[in-house]
Amino acid sequence: MSPGGNLVRFHVRSGKSDGGMVILVKIKQMQLLQLEGAIMPKIDSKWLLGLAVCGFAFAGTFASAEPQASHEHSAAHGEPVESNMHEFMEYYFEPAYKELRSEMASEPENNTGWKAIKAHSLVLAEGGNLLLMHKPYKSDDVKSWREHSVAVRKHGGELFAAAKKKDYAAARTAYEAMIGQCNQCHDGFHHGKPKLKP
Helix, strand or coil, X not given: CCCCCEEEEEEECCCCCCCCEEEEEEECCXXXXXXXXXXXXXXXXXXXXXXXXXHHHHHHHHHHHHHHHHHHHHHHCCCCCCCCHXXXXXXHHHHHHXXXXXXXXXXCCCHHHHHHHHHHHHHHHHHHHHHCCCCCCCCCCHHXXXXXXXXXXHHHHHHHXXXXXXXXXXXXXXXXXXXXXXHHHHHXXXXXXXXXXX
């Protein structure tokens, strides 16, 4: 830069860990402006003042926007509605299981029967995802809890896919695998109770 004038440092913060953007402005009419080491054409000091004001406004926009975005992210994060596992099992899993057990007793004769199987198998498969949001029941064995939850989701999803194809043999295999997985989870976390029957 050419000599003369006062060098003013504007530190425009973006609210991020990068520290924001530093603007070095030499306040003197018809002098040079240095932005991050780049030499720009001679600019009037009034224009420089406007640039500084815009910089502060830019920083304020980031500061006000980020907390709101953080709040929205937190609100969108999945969390259990019912934290009591006994209540959750009784009101979410048990009704679907009882209906599905009756529906899977024999091959459906029409679309209505297959639709019922699809509906309840999807409920139970998605229940595996919901279990992943819960803490292990009276245990610290998070790894085993997650493995059982994923397995229920997997076999429930296979049952749902087989029902969509109206493939009773494949549906029955997936159904029994899912029920077996539920019982394994009960063995590990609830003294083997209840023991579900396919």
